Amino acid sequence: MKTVFTTGEAAKICKVSQQTIIRCFDSGQLKGFRVPGSRFRRIPRDVLYKFMKENGIPTDALESGRRKALVVDDDEELVELIRDALEADGRFEVRVANNGFDAGMMVKEYRPDILVLDVMLPDINGKEVCQRVRMDSALDDTKIICISGMVEQDKIDELKLAGANDFVQKPFEIETLMDRMCHLLDVEPVEARQ
Numbered sequence: 141m142k143t144v145f146t147t148g149e150a151a152k153i154c155k156v157s158q159q160t161i162i163r164c165f166d167s168g169q170l171k172g173f174r175v176p177g178s179r180f181r182r183i184p185r186d187v188l189y190k191f192m193k194e195n196g197i198p199t200d201a202l203e204s205g206r207r208k209a210l211v212v213d214d215d216e217e218l219v220e221l222i223r224d225a226l227e228a229d230g231r232f233e234v235r236v237a238n239n240g241f242d243a244g245m246m247v248k249e250y251r252p253d254i255l256v257l258d259v260m261l262p263d264i265n266g267k268e269v270c271q272r273v274r275m276d277s278a279l280d281d282t283k284i285i286c287i288s289g290m291v292e293q294d295k296i297d298e299l300k301l302a303g304a305n306d307f308v309q310k311p312f313e314i315e316t317l318m319d320r321m322c323h324l325l326d327v328e329p330v331e332a333r334q
Contacts, residue, residue, distance in 0.1 A: 148326040212243040213258035225314045240264030259288035274303035283324040
């Protein structure tokens with residue numbers, strides 16, 4: 141369980157802009173501390189909880205404090221590798237699907253913060269999954285990272301037009317994928333946390 145949050149993480153939990161959190165921090169409405177020798181602000185969990193209660197912000201996002209990731213790939217070994225890395229990181233709650241149909245059902249009920257999506261699924265094209273996610277306004281905040289062995293730039297551009305936020309070429313290092321996920325979710329990169 142996280143005990144201290146960055147302004148970006150606090151903003152996501154409170155569903156406000158990072159600037160709002162920084163303003164509240166700088167005006168003293170939201171207590172916290174600065175990391176010695178840097179300009180980084182940090183907000184302890186109990187302070188953030190109190191702030192959310194006082195301002196009528198639902199605290200359910202703080203209760204788990206973890207980002208929801210859905211990993212979709214028909215390569216079960218790769219899925220397990222990604223799941224293990226995310227669970228070991230401790231900041232992610234992970235669900236997996238091995239085909240587009242299951243992914244479609246899960247996205248609707250799970251509403252992940254981030255979707256790691258293989259483009260070449262046996263039953264549906266990744267581009268179509270991107271389009272379906274983007275057509276559902278309840279999933280506006282869901283980030284999509286497509287993964288694939290394909291390299292044609294026009295295909296990557298098509299995925300981005302269909303709603304993908306990023307593309308990672310297979311084969312890749314798990315750290316690379318996690319860094320890109322952290323970047324999209326405005327979470328500190330993995331190495332910054334050790």
